[in-house]
Amino acid sequence: MHFQRALRMAGLALAVSFVAIPRARGQQAFDFTACMTSTLPMLSSADGINVFGVESKGIIMSNPEGKLFHNCAYQFIGVGYGPPGAPVGFGYFKATDPDDSFVIAEFSGPTSDLSFRFLQGTGKWKGVTGGGKAVRVAVGRPIAPGTNQGCVRFTGTLELKK
């Protein structure tokens, strides 16, 4: 009887330890959409190739309601190179929480396959690592010359140093 109970307890402890490992390491999945308006100063446009800068401002909505990064202000500064509609880009984004903690991530790739990784964080995001993929989910006709409006969905995981 005692042996069976001990076995059950040991099994439970083992199961809990497996489940608890990811949390102990602070790894969390996220899924959010950032919508933004951007200005795109053009450095060069020749032979079907554009070279330009991008500065974006916007806001983040978590796709699971109220989860990670919900209501963060979103800012991006970067550059792009390539044919219209299919450039390769590189830059940095900043997501600022309502309590002013923020993360900085490096963003790169073609618009069809963007990836990012976290470089640093402050406050509750201190020591953040991880990253993920980003996909454009809404893109429209520019409402004003030299601007662009759109939404990007970000998915990935992050880990916080204990």
Next chain:
Amino acid sequence: MSRSLVSSSGRHLVATAAGLLCLSPTASLAQVEQSFDFTSCHAGVVKVLYDDKDVALRTAEGWGIVMSNRRDKLLDGATFHVVTTIRTVGKESTEVGFYKLMDSDGDVILAEVSRSGGEHVARYFHGTGKWRGIRGSGRSERIVFRAMPGWAAACSRTVGTFELPKR
């Protein structure tokens, strides 16, 4: 994601909305009524004309995009430009302005937007191309809102109806 330029806890910002349509079966002889449900997000700048402990007068200008919440995806990806003025007396704010919504074909809808307290309303009064003759309105509810130094951003959900002349 569409909403209207809004304010938050005494600070006022812009959130704008746009509209999305869904053909409903309630067509009259002369007009076709459509309902819409979309989320709009925008970011922009807020300028201060006057600000003291009793009264604040501000202007807000934002640029954003609409995502339809309906299967028909009407107006999905439409972009917009909104300009409003905001008056705050004590804790009460009122906001009035206009926005221009442009769909992927370049056709335009103009709306007057207003906010009094927590209620945000858009009234569609002019359209070009396929939106010519549009009349209707939508009510918005804010999803997220942030005021940052020198700029602000918001997303709202707007639900409403409008009518187009039967062609």
